[in-house]
Amino acid sequence: MNAFWIILTGSLVATCCSLLGCYLILRRMAMVGDAISHAVLPGIVIAFMLTGSRDTIPMLIGAGLLGVLTTFLIEFFHRFARVQADAAIGVTFTWLFAIGIILISVFAGQVDLDQDCVLYGEIAYVPLDLIITEGGLSMGPRTVWTLAVVTGLIGIFIWVGYKELFLTTFDPAFAAAIGISTTLWYYLLMGAVSLTTVASFESVGAILVVAFLVAPPATAYLLTDNFKTMLGISVAVGIASSILGYYLAVWMDGSIAGAIATVTGIAFMLAFLFSPSRGILMRQKRVQAVGH
Amino acid sequence: MILQVENPVVEVHDLTVSYDRKPVLWGIDLTLPAGALVGVIGPNGAGKSTLIKAMMNLLPPSSGYVRIFDQPLKQVYSRISYVPQRESVDWDFPASVFDVVLMGRYGQMGLFKRPRKADKDAAMEALEKVGMQSFADRQISQLSGGQQQRVFLARALAQNADIYFMDEPFAGVDIATETAIIELLRQMRDQGKTVIVVHHDLQSASEYFDWVVLLNMRLVASGPTEQVLNQELLEQTYGGKLTLLSKVGDLLRKQEFPAREKG
Numbered sequence: 335m336n337a338f339w340i341i342l343t344g345s346l347v348a349t350c351c352s353l354l355g356c357y358l359i360l361r362r363m364a365m366v367g368d369a370i371s372h373a374v375l376p377g378i379v380i381a382f383m384l385t386g387s388r389d390t391i392p393m394l395i396g397a398g399l400l401g402v403l404t405t406f407l408i409e410f411f412h413r414f415a416r417v418q419a420d421a422a423i424g425v426t427f428t429w430l431f432a433i434g435i436i437l438i439s440v441f442a443g444q445v446d447l448d449q450d451c452v453l454y455g456e457i458a459y460v461p462l463d464l465i466i467t468e469g470g471l472s473m474g475p476r477t478v479w480t481l482a483v484v485t486g487l488i489g490i491f492i493w494v495g496y497k498e499l500f501l502t503t504f505d506p507a508f509a510a511a512i513g514i515s516t517t518l519w520y521y522l523l524m525g526a527v528s529l530t531t532v533a534s535f536e537s538v539g540a541i542l543v544v545a546f547l548v549a550p551p552a553t554a555y556l557l558t559d560n561f562k563t564m565l566g567i568s569v570a571v572g573i574a575s576s577i578l579g580y581y582l583a584v585w586m587d588g589s590i591a592g593a594i595a596t597v598t599g600i601a602f603m604l605a606f607l608f609s610p611s612r613g614i615l616m617r618q619k620r621v622q623a624v625g626h
Numbered sequence: 627m628i629l630q631v632e633n634p635v636v637e638v639h640d641l642t643v644s645y646d647r648k649p650v651l652w653g654i655d656l657t658l659p660a661g662a663l664v665g666v667i668g669p670n671g672a673g674k675s676t677l678i679k680a681m682m683n684l685l686p687p688s689s690g691y692v693r694i695f696d697q698p699l700k701q702v703y704s705r706i707s708y709v710p711q712r713e714s715v716d717w718d719f720p721a722s723v724f725d726v727v728l729m730g731r732y733g734q735m736g737l738f739k740r741p742r743k744a745d746k747d748a749a750m751e752a753l754e755k756v757g758m759q760s761f762a763d764r765q766i767s768q769l770s771g772g773q774q775q776r777v778f779l780a781r782a783l784a785q786n787a788d789i790y791f792m793d794e795p796f797a798g799v800d801i802a803t804e805t806a807i808i809e810l811l812r813q814m815r816d817q818g819k820t821v822i823v824v825h826h827d828l829q830s831a832s833e834y835f836d837w838v839v840l841l842n843m844r845l846v847a848s849g850p851t852e853q854v855l856n857q858e859l860l861e862q863t864y865g866g867k868l869t870l871l872s873k874v875g876d877l878l879r880k881q882e883f884p885a886r887e888k889g
Contacts, residue, residue: 360719416646494738501729504719507710511682512733512785513703559765561720 339461339475341580344594346481347538348572350488350530351546352554356561356568357523359551360503365420366405367547369427370524371531371540373404375434378532383441390480394532401528402521404430457537457590477537484533491526492565499523500561542591546572549598556605556612571601627859629849631659633696635789635820636681641690643673643680649688649843650676656839656848663815664822665835665851669864672842674824675711678791681822682708694789704733707787709778711794717767723777724762727753730784752784753777757806772803779807789820796825808834831855 351367358367374397381396404426411422465473473479492499498519502509506516527547534543554567579594586593607615634657641654651673658664666674679685681692683699694702707730730752731745741749753759756776761769769777775795782790796804811821815836825831831838831851838854840846840863847854847863 360716497729497732497735497741498737500721500725501732504721504726505710505715505729507679507684507714508708508729508781509732510684511703511706511708511710511791513700514732555720559720559767560722561725564720 336461337580337584339478340457340590341577343457343460343475343478343481343537344576344580344590345573346478346485347530347534347543348546348550348576349569350481350485351534351543352550352568352572353488353492353565354523354527354530355547355551356554356565357499357503358527358547359555364548364552365423366408366524367527367531368544369408369423370401370404370527371535371543371547373427373430373434374398374400374528374532374535375431376400376437377434378535379434379437379441383437390476390533394529397532397535398525398528400430401531402525404528405521405524456539457542460537480533481537484529488526488530491522495519495522538594539591542595545595545598546575549595549602550575553598553602553605556602556609559611571598575601627847627849627854628656628845629853630655630657633660634658635660635695636822637693637696638677638681639690639692641677641680641692642688643676643685644688651680651841652844654690654841654845656845658820658822658839658848659837660820661815661818662820662837663811663835664820664837664839665825665831666822666839666841667825667828667831667863668841668846670826672863674826674841675793677839677841678793678822678824682706682791705788707782707785707790709782709790709792709795712771712774712778712797714793717769717774719766721766722762723753723758723764723766723769724749726766726777727762727780727784730781733785748786749780749784752780755783755810756780770800772799775799775803775807779810783810787819790814790822792821792823794824794826796827796830828855828860 355364355367358364377396377398377400378393381392384396385392407426408419408422411417411425412419415422417425460475460477463476465476465479467473498509498514501514502516502519509519510516531540531543538546550568550571551564553571554564557567558564575594575597579597580590582588582597583590583593605613607613610616636656636658638654638656641651642649643651654677666677668674676685680687681694683692692699694706699706727749728741728745731741731748735741735745750759750762753762756779758773758776758780761773761777766774766777779792779795782792795807799807811823811834814821823835825834832855835851837849838851839848840854840859842863842865847859
């Protein structure tokens with residue numbers, strides 16, 4: 335049963351991240367996901383300190399605010415200080431993450447959190463924190479419920495805003511010219527990334543969130559020329575990585591999050607080598623076929 | 627030679643636009659007539675693209691305002707369409723030709739709505755107009771430059787707007803595409819639509835446009851083509867740019883000794 339809950343947790347995180355990641359990589363903003371997933375740390379710590387509990391709602395609010403602040407700061411440095419976009423991202427998130435680390439170390443007594451948990455997550459402990467009803471019935475792990483709700487919200491967001499997200503990602507100038515607010519959809523997307531990150535960080539850690547935000551979408555990008563198919567493949571790669579990664583970790587007796595991230599990387603390598611349209615090895619084969 | 631018109635479709639009043647506090651357009655005052663094919667002409671860096679972007683409020687003005695159909699822009703979005711420069715988007719994007727053309731319908735569809743049959747029919751019809759119907763399912767990265775431009779034009783046509791802003795639609799396209807596009811723009815004008823085109827080729831300008839706006843950071847001229855495209859105003863626009871001056875010379879020679887018959 336533990337295996338089931340762990341794999342389900344991984345799959346839910348994979349689903350949210352892989353969907354949102356498709357938009358991020360096509361906007362050339364993959365590293366913004368990286369930035370948000372680290373920069374929410376001070377928000378989480380401050381929410382802990384203010385409420386003194388690990389309740390999900392204050393944490394989501396604290397982290398959500400920091401996520402939006404991060405995207406705002408990146409835009410601000412890039413636009414007004416005219417620093418390169420990647421430099422703006424690097425400065426913003428390392429600085430915010432560092433503040434989070436300092437807060438944790440200074441208030442270590444009060445805060446039930448440590449750096450390892452933030453970076454690597456504790457997916458193996460997911461099945462331990464169960465919701466038990468008053469009648470003594472176990473409803474399954476708390477994290478799974480939180481993630482299920484978040485996955486549902488992300489799904490609805492993409493379903494409802496599909497064409498606006500598609501258009502503002504492909505051609506923001508045209509979108510603005512026909513009256514679709516690019517700023518609104520940018521911040522909605524970043525809000526969704528923040529929500530996903532904070533809901534996932536406790537269970538899978540920042541590193542696996544980044545891996546899920548980038549590797550499955552990049553793999554899907556190599557495999558298809560259709561955006562809807564790309565969303566589908568991306569989710570499939572994310573879920574398959576969670577399952578394979580779990581058993582890889584069990585077999586090696588190693589870190590589950592690390593093993594899952596490794597599998598996403600292997601999936602990308604396979605697509606890079608063997609994609610029918612863009613794979614390196616396939617390209618050589620095509621050239622030979624033309625030559626003969 | 628700045629001619630103002632009665633009942634303009636576009637009214638630009640005292641417009642100044644700056645990048646990074648450096649003004650790139652100064653105090654532009656102009657009005658454009660309805661149902662005209664308008665060319666915006668000037669040297670590189672004259673602010674031609676900036677002008678049409680500011681007209682659509684894609685760039686915030688430092689001062690001045692723009693009214694379209696005598697209304698603020700927000701109320702007339704559905705009547706405006708835009709053909710951006712081809713290079714402004716990533717053509718490796720996972721989308722088909724039909725996906726892109728359908729985007730022209732998004733403004734009318736509104737939030738929550740999926741494309742209906744009427745939207746798909748309009749997109750297909752627009753593709754037929756630019757002669758690309760057989761490419762509907764083609765991935766956009768497989769298109770040539772001219773085909774990309776036709777797809778962008780089809781997207782604008784699918785919108786069925788009343789005023790069209792086009793940023794260098796003839797840049798880097800083959801002759802067949804250029805001819806097809808100008809033919810289409812003339813048809814649109816004949817249906818009473820207003821088409822505003824950023825253009826950098828002086829030689830074809832006199833042939834293509836009924837109204838010309840000459841721009842070099844300031845507005846040099848705005849009026850009917852035959853009154854605006856003369857040596858004095860062109861020198862004012864291109865003044866000091868030697869390579870371009872020789873082009874002006876070419877143009878003027880051609881006016882005296884037409885090399886080809888005007889159809």
